[in-house]
Amino acid sequence: MKDKSRKYKIFRIAMLALTISLLIYFCVWNNNLAVLISSFREIHPLWLLGAAACTVVTWVMDALVIQTLTGQARPNDYHYHSAFRVTMIGQYFNSVTPYAIGGQPAQFVAFLRQGIPSGIAISTLVQKFLVYQTTITLFSLAVIIIRSAFFLSKIQGFFALAVIGFLYQSASVLLLLLFTYSPKFTTKLISAVVTLLTKVHIVKKPDETREKVKGQLQFYLDNNKAMKGNRQLTVRVYSYTFIQLLALFSVPFFIYKAFCNPGAPVVDMISAQCFVTMISGYTPLPGASGAAEGSFLVLFRLFFSEKILTQAMLLWRFITYYSSILVGAFFVLRTGQDKMEPIDLAKEAPQG
Numbered sequence: 001m002k003d004k005s006r007k008y009k010i011f012r013i014a015m016l017a018l019t020i021s022l023l024i025y026f027c028v029w030n031n032n033l034a035v036l037i038s039s040f041r042e043i044h045p046l047w048l049l050g051a052a053a054c055t056v057v058t059w060v061m062d063a064l065v066i067q068t069l070t071g072q073a074r075p076n077d078y079h080y081h082s083a084f085r086v087t088m089i090g091q092y093f094n095s096v097t098p099y100a101i102g103g104q105p106a107q108f109v110a111f112l113r114q115g116i117p118s119g120i121a122i123s124t125l126v127q128k129f130l131v132y133q134t135t136i137t138l139f140s141l142a143v144i145i146i147r148s149a150f151f152l153s154k155i156q157g158f159f160a161l162a163v164i165g166f167l168y169q170s171a172s173v174l175l176l177l178l179f180t181y182s183p184k185f186t187t188k189l190i191s192a193v194v195t196l197l198t199k200v201h202i203v204k205k206p207d208e209t210r211e212k213v214k215g216q217l218q219f220y221l222d223n224n225k226a227m228k229g230n231r232q233l234t235v236r237v238y239s240y241t242f243i244q245l246l247a248l249f250s251v252p253f254f255i256y257k258a259f260c261n262p263g264a265p266v267v268d269m270i271s272a273q274c275f276v277t278m279i280s281g282y283t284p285l286p287g288a289s290g291a292a293e294g295s296f297l298v299l300f301r302l303f304f305s306e307k308i309l310t311q312a313m314l315l316w317r318f319i320t321y322y323s324s325i326l327v328g329a330f331f332v333l334r335t336g337q338d339k340m341e342p343i344d345l346a347k348e349a350p351q352g
Helices: 002-042 045-071 080-096 103-113 120-156 158-181 185-198 205-212 213-228 230-260 266-280 293-303 304-335
Strands: none
Touching: 002 230, 002 304, 045 120, 045 230, 080 103, 080 293, 080 304, 103 120, 120 158, 120 185, 120 266, 120 293, 158 266, 158 293, 185 205, 185 293, 185 304, 205 293, 230 266, 230 304, 266 293
16 A cells, blocks of 8 residues: 555656646746736737636536536436546646547546446547547538638648648548447457556456456447437537537637737638647647647738737647646646555446
């Protein structure tokens, strides 16, 4: 028990150090903090609060998706505050790991700590990711069809990068469909997850656990079928995800209005942010660092004056990215304080 306590203390210290380091980097690099502070003299606070509220809405909608998908297997037994905790843990690890690969494993462990069986946890995370990727792919396709001509007429060379991003998103959807409709592939992946959790001493009795993989997989497939047969559930999770993306893509518009700018159609600004997401989505750095800032500066030069463009980019980056690290760190550090014994997945029975 002393060893476990020491490990969690090290974990908390490491996460705190990482969070502080990222914030210091943001503040010091290129004199960002001074630029931000100077910008507040020109900003309308209510519009800035609107931008921050959009980010909160993305977290709220994400947690609603998690609660809804988990609730189909555990009716009236999974509360919103638990779902929100899983969301923010995912937000944190998505923000600090390349390609956002740390978010889902961290959320899986968070589910297990909440007593959610691994079959339900995996089913929820895969369904959620499939819904998210499908929604953002369709959103991106609509933007390409409707507004690409406008941006092509203004900016040379960006469209190829956007198309690559769109194809990357589409490939993710195809991979998830393979996961859903190929039980053999899914079995191997679940087995690999169990092996990984065994190595980090979260799972004990791995041989017995692997014997349960087939049962968990069948539950996962049955759970997916239940979602397909539940039109109301499908509409709800896709609606929540659409609102989540719409709020995320609206942040630059609120920042634009915060600088007391007139005009600029909101559709164009939402489309520009969608293109930024497409372009930066395949960047192998935490938070798509570099690509996110660079694409924002290129695309939003169409709307912001050169005088405030950098300030707007820094505000956008802090509101949408660094806020997730700050708030997410609170939930991650609280998780590190939990007293938790290794989980024996072999004792879990599929629930339907």
